[in-house]
Structure formats: structure tokens, C-alpha cells
Amino acid sequence: MRHRTSDLDRIVVVGGGRAAVAAVEELERLGFTGAVTVLAGEPHSPYHRPACSKGLLTGQRHGDVRLSTAAPARWLTGRVAAELDARRQIVYAQTGEMYEYDALVVATGASPVVPDGWPAGEPGLHFLHGIDDALGLAADLRRARRVAVVGAGLTGCEAAHVVRSMARECVMIDSNAQVMTRAVGSVTGGLIADTMRHEGVRMRLGRRVGHLSRSRRGWRLDLDDGSHVDADVVIATLGERPDTGWFTARHADTGDGLLCDESLRVQGVDRVVAAGAVARWPNAWYADQPGRVDQWIAAMEQGQAAARTLLSGSRAAPAAAVLPRYWSDLFGLRIQVIGRLDQAEEVAVSELRPGRRDIARGGVLAAHRRGGVTTGVVAVNAPRQFTTLARAMREAGAAARPVVSLPAVVPNQRRLSLVG
Incomplete structure (x- = not known):
């Protein structure tokens, strides 16, 4: 079945991650023959983001974790969306370029949380999120003796595993009493924390970093109990915020991601769908308030569902029911x-x-x-x-x-x- 109509010839996809790639692939599978343009904010071709806290820290190169982009589309890297004119159906990039669309897929994902006052960009301080962060951290780890990991979520624990595998000292700091609280729950997270202690990770759980500063030896982290931690390298994995600052459509709800209906249509804006960590929608698996699902497999499934919804036009589209599932190997x-x-x-x-x-x-x-x-x-x-x-x-x-x-x-x- 071919899906090219007089009013749906140009689809723009904003974002270059797993959800964006899946949407482009699904458009091709469903027979869409119009023009597809992808505006990828990073200067790199798409890659497996989970590798940023795993293989890329231990020597894998970008080519080893690249995602296939074989589906026909115009991929434009280094194009960060700056503004949306939803009435005229135009996306403006930070380069000054403008891209007209008949339908739009928003898959901009999320950006890492940077606490106020933390000197982002200083040598030895890494907010582990994308491939550039991972490659820069990998270089610093080769020279480090002691590493502080702030944030004991899934990404932080994977980074700590890499640090210990390199025989570096590792101190983990988190406000919760256990690790991976959101990812595995408090009970299981407590058991995993016990294993990590046995593997030599020093735990400062139930503590917050009150102040972070440079010292003669690298970094000093002052904790809320009056103690401090010294480190050569600091890895911060403090969560993410959906990237919606550019989405200036007047009637859209951008609080904690873009509010969508059950089929991932962005509410209040015509011909726009969202997928991945930026989408907030009533997932049929939850059957309660709209929420986000930011795992890798979910991003792929949402990208596919968003493409199907776009090609359904004004007709009813199936609900995007995503059952979260993920895994990790550490310690x-x-x-x-x-x-x-x-x-x-x-x-x-x-x-x-x-x-x-x-x-x-x-x-x-x-x-x-x-x-x-x-x-x-x-x-x-x-x-x-x-x-x-x-x-x-x-x-x-x-x-x-x-x-x-x-x-x-x-x-x-x-x-x-x-x-x-």
C-alpha cells in the first residue's frame, strides 16, 4: 500500500536517536514515498545511546555502535531545532535554515540535568549522556586514580562498573538509601548496592552534594553531612529533562514532555506526533495519568507507532501501548x-x-x-x-x-x- 497523498508529501523528523530512526524505518515499511527530512541535533550519525555508559568507555568507537540509516531519507546532522511555527508548518534550525512540513515527528529526546552552579564544561567533570560525553570521559578515565559518580541510577551504576573494571577507585553518591531506585525498586536496589560494595565501590548513599569545586588534586565534593569526597574525575548522572524548549506552538502542553493522545498525536497542534523520551501520553499499559517512558526499546516502539499514526491521517489510529523492558549486566x-x-x-x-x-x-x-x-x-x-x-x-x-x-x-x- 502506497502512502503519498497531495497533502502529505513532506515529513520532517526532529531528532536523530532511536525513536527517530524507528519512525523513518516504519514510514518506509508502510510504503510512504514522499520526502522525509531528519534534523539531527548532534554532529554524529545515529548511534546506540546505551553504549555511552558501557562499551564507549572501554574503547569502542563510534562506528562500532552506529545505527543503520538505510531507509531513504535526507539526514541532516548538526541541525538543532530552535523554533516551531505550527500555523505555517515550519521548523527553524539554529543555523537559520527553515524546513517546511506537511507532517512532523518530534523525537528530540531529553537533555541531562545540570545542577545550578556546577561548572559544566570544566575538565574532569562529565555529564554522561551522549557520545561526545562518553568519548571525553573515556580519555579522562585512562589517567584517573579516583572517580566520583554522582547519581546511582542505571547509567551511574553502569559507569561505576566500568570504573572498577579499570581498577580505579570509585565513590558513588546518591540521595537514596540504595542504588537504581527508579530502575529496579528500593528492595532490589538495596541488594544490588550490597554486591557493589563487595566489588569495592565506596557508597555514600542517603547523601547529597552541597557544593562542587576545583581543588589542587582535581575536584572536591562537599556533602550535606559535612564530609567531603576528593576525586580526579566526576561523573554526573542526575537524570534528564525532555527537550521541548524549541517547541513554541501556542496551544501545546510542554510540561514534562509533549502531551499526546493515546496514539501519540501532540495535543493542540495539527499533524504533529511525538515519540521517545519527549512524549507524554496515556500508555494503555498504565491506564492512568499520561506519563513518559524513556527506555531504549520503548523509544523504538514509539517511533514505529508515531509513523503509523501520521499515515492514518484524520482516521483513528491504534493506541500506542508500550510495555517497558530493559536490561543491564554489571558486577x-x-x-x-x-x-x-x-x-x-x-x-x-x-x-x-x-x-x-x-x-x-x-x-x-x-x-x-x-x-x-x-x-x-x-x-x-x-x-x-x-x-x-x-x-x-x-x-x-x-x-x-x-x-x-x-x-x-x-x-x-x-x-x-x-x-x-
């Missing part, structure tokens, strides 16, 4: 997550090999539940059990999420914790 732990973990009323955690001192390495499963329904599952060193539970959740579908029974996949399991 001998295979961590796998599916579904939603926040707002859980209870977390049932089961230990696969009771009696082991390192509980996480021995295998852990955590089912996050709300209203008697399992909304998410976390597995650590339990790939077979995770596959079974994840399949059950996906087969049930967004309309009827299952209550996952741990005993069905964990024979002789011992209940480690039940948190209300």
Missing part, C-alpha cells in the same frame, strides 16, 4: 526488568538460592503489584524465570495484566521480603 549481575515499578502497593521478593551471602548474585525475583495486579517484574541472575514471567505479562496484554505467581517459576523459593 556479575544480569538485571532484567519488564513493566511498571513505581506506585506499587506491594513488592514480593523471592530469593532463588537461600543462604548465599551475596543474595543478588544468587538470584532474585521481585514482583511489583498494585490492586492485586502484577505491573512489573525485576529479575537478577534469574533469566529463565524472568522469561517465563515476562511472557505471561506480554501475552495477557494491556487490558488484562496478570497476577504473576512466583511459586510457579521459583520452586522451593523463600520469601525474602514483602514491602507495603
Whole structure:
């Protein structure tokens, strides 16, 4: 089926990440034969962003993590969107160029959070987000002796794993009492923190950085308890904010991303869809308030869904139901997550090999539940059990999420914790 009409000949995609690439690929798969122009803000061709806290820190080059852009489109790198004229359907770039469109895909992603007063750009201070950040950090790590990681989320923990694999001292600072709180929940995050301590990561959890300054030896981080940490290199992974500053459409809601309907149409603006970390929409898997999903796989699925919605024109389009799922390997732990973990009323955690001192390495499963329904599952060193539970959740579908029974996949399991 061919999808070129007199009023949909030019599609502009703003952004050059996973969601943008997926949208372009889906447009081609669906037979769109009009002109597709991609405005990619970074000067690089698209790449696997998760590699920024993994392989790129240990010697991989850009070519090793490049995303394919084989689908026919005009890729323009180094074009940062500066302003939108939604009435005339024009995107203005920071270069002064203007790009007219019949339909627009917004996939600008998010930018790293930089605390007020932190001297971004100073040598030895890295806000780990994109490929340039990763390559600059990799060079500094070769010369560093002690590294401070501020922010114990998924990216921060992956960076700490790389630092320790290079036999560098590593101090991790986070305001939470455990690591990876948002990514795996507080209970599992506490078990992972125990493993990281065993691997030599110094933990300053429950602490905030009150002041950051240069010193003779590198950097001094003053903490809120009056203590301080000295480091040669500081890695900051303090979260992200959706990149919407350029989206100047009068009637759009840009609070915490672009507000979209269930099919990713941006509300208040005609012929515009959003995908990836910049999109806030009522995900059918959550069935409550609109929210964002910023994982890598989700960005791909949203890009595909946004393309399908564009080509549906004014007709009804399928809802974009995205079930979050992601994974990581660090400190001998295979961590796998599916579904939603926040707002859980209870977390049932089961230990696969009771009696082991390192509980996480021995295998852990955590089912996050709300209203008697399992909304998410976390597995650590339990790939077979995770596959079974994840399949059950996906087969049930967004309309009827299952209550996952741990005993069905964990024979002789011992209940480690039940948190209300």
C-alpha cells in the first residue's frame, strides 16, 4: 500500500536517536514515498545511546555502535531545532535554515540535568549522556586514580562498573538509601548496592552534594553531612529533562514532555506526533495519568507507532501501548526488568538460592503489584524465570495484566521480603 497523498508529501523528523530512526524505518515499511527530512541535533550519525555508559568507555568507537540509516531519507546532522511555527508548518534550525512540513515527528529526546552552579564544561567533570560525553570521559578515565559518580541510577551504576573494571577507585553518591531506585525498586536496589560494595565501590548513599569545586588534586565534593569526597574525575548522572524548549506552538502542553493522545498525536497542534523520551501520553499499559517512558526499546516502539499514526491521517489510529523492558549486566549481575515499578502497593521478593551471602548474585525475583495486579517484574541472575514471567505479562496484554505467581517459576523459593 502506497502512502503519498497531495497533502502529505513532506515529513520532517526532529531528532536523530532511536525513536527517530524507528519512525523513518516504519514510514518506509508502510510504503510512504514522499520526502522525509531528519534534523539531527548532534554532529554524529545515529548511534546506540546505551553504549555511552558501557562499551564507549572501554574503547569502542563510534562506528562500532552506529545505527543503520538505510531507509531513504535526507539526514541532516548538526541541525538543532530552535523554533516551531505550527500555523505555517515550519521548523527553524539554529543555523537559520527553515524546513517546511506537511507532517512532523518530534523525537528530540531529553537533555541531562545540570545542577545550578556546577561548572559544566570544566575538565574532569562529565555529564554522561551522549557520545561526545562518553568519548571525553573515556580519555579522562585512562589517567584517573579516583572517580566520583554522582547519581546511582542505571547509567551511574553502569559507569561505576566500568570504573572498577579499570581498577580505579570509585565513590558513588546518591540521595537514596540504595542504588537504581527508579530502575529496579528500593528492595532490589538495596541488594544490588550490597554486591557493589563487595566489588569495592565506596557508597555514600542517603547523601547529597552541597557544593562542587576545583581543588589542587582535581575536584572536591562537599556533602550535606559535612564530609567531603576528593576525586580526579566526576561523573554526573542526575537524570534528564525532555527537550521541548524549541517547541513554541501556542496551544501545546510542554510540561514534562509533549502531551499526546493515546496514539501519540501532540495535543493542540495539527499533524504533529511525538515519540521517545519527549512524549507524554496515556500508555494503555498504565491506564492512568499520561506519563513518559524513556527506555531504549520503548523509544523504538514509539517511533514505529508515531509513523503509523501520521499515515492514518484524520482516521483513528491504534493506541500506542508500550510495555517497558530493559536490561543491564554489571558486577556479575544480569538485571532484567519488564513493566511498571513505581506506585506499587506491594513488592514480593523471592530469593532463588537461600543462604548465599551475596543474595543478588544468587538470584532474585521481585514482583511489583498494585490492586492485586502484577505491573512489573525485576529479575537478577534469574533469566529463565524472568522469561517465563515476562511472557505471561506480554501475552495477557494491556487490558488484562496478570497476577504473576512466583511459586510457579521459583520452586522451593523463600520469601525474602514483602514491602507495603
